[in-house]
Amino acid sequence: MAVRKYRWYHYAIALAILAAGWEVLARALDVAAFPRLGAALSSFIEGVRPGGELVEHFLASTYRVLASTVISLALGVPLGLYLGRSGGPIGAVLVYLTYPVPKVVFLPVIMVLLGIGDTSKIFLITLIIFFQILVTVKDAAASVPSGLIRSVQSLGGGEWAIYRHVILPATLPAIFTALRLSTGTAIAVLFFAETYATRTGLGSFVWDALSRLAYDTMFAGVMAMALMGFGFYVLLDATERLLCPWAEAQR
């Protein structure tokens, strides 16, 4: 469960493997739709220069993913903790009935109700990753060892103390696992949500480049998306080390 600490050369080696794989594949395929690494990279560097257009799209997308994640956490964690600890079977059935519903089908409704701006995109992403967080947290909260709960009760603790001192900290590593999973999902949904009715965001950038058959530019956008996801993972790892020091010491 503990997060390992990465060194700079871990990143360097992983990047080298990725770059080599890309280049080998690009040369082997030799099609316009899959450009050489150098071409995509120069397009990327072009885009991220001061005033480059990638920066603006990157920030728009990051804002949407970040906002969705924060809202999903704020709603999913308390509700998941409650359902896992105190929720009855009806709550569980409700979750399992609604979790598999493809939320993307609500996009038209969301756009009618919330417009085509940031709000509707954030709402759609939130709707999807909220459930990932909810289900993970609920199951983790339900499987907390009962001995620890008895231990807090034996010290005179009531329900609040049990949540505060046992359920929440016991569930914290699972919350981080849920966040790692939902970061990938959020970016995938973001791409979908940004492909129409907007001119901002990496999804829109990639889609626009694709329609112009500007493949170098398109892959520059894809790189930016990967970079955004990577940034979230690094941030999550650092936060987990900060909030779960006991897991760090267990290594």
Place this chain on the structure above:
Amino acid sequence: MMITARHVSYAYKETVALRDVSFDLPMGETLAVVGPSGCGKTTLLSLLAGLLPVTSGAIAVGGAPVQPRRPGTALILQDYGLLPWKTVRENVALGLRIRGLKPDGADRALREVGLADLAGRWPHQLSGGQKQRVAIARSLALEPDLLLMDEPFSALDALTREEMQELLLSIWRKRKTSLVLVTHSIPEAVYLGQQILVLTARPGRVAGLFRNPAVGDRRAAAFHEMVNRVRDALERGVNGGA
């Protein structure tokens, strides 16, 4: 009287766990409860802590009918119950925090069990005996007048076990906290219990209630004599002769 138990019985659904158990524990004294496994020793402790309601009979603790979450009662569970995400100091301070008190007593309690140096460690970095000391310190921090312990040393090796018994005895001599200790070890009961309550196999009834003059002296002749008396009572209780 710290505890007055009169004709206490407890049944869960069809199963009778305890039947007609009576004893008195004067203020500041110790009582050891021994019996075969499944005789309702732990049930008795839960009744004394107010975590379970008696089916019939009556228990008074500190002069009042037993109630859950009595501030002066501290219960130490078999598996230590330390929270892995709290340091030793925070585990010891937990009871104080839950009661909305300042955690000042935590360090004093840790010194009392000889663990002041390990206050910053995590529970998984401790040995079994050290974890047990933390669990004791956590209860002591609450300044209890009644300490209830459920087979506290059963998971420890023989040497650590005797060390912990001596520690407990010295704490008791200093604090004069009333103490009820459930154990399946006869020598432990005789080493620590001024009174020894022997229970029969399930349903647990009183197979013997002894005054023990040999507390704290493993080498005395009276100690071995008491061990034998308790063993006789225990065997009669197991064989259903009682």
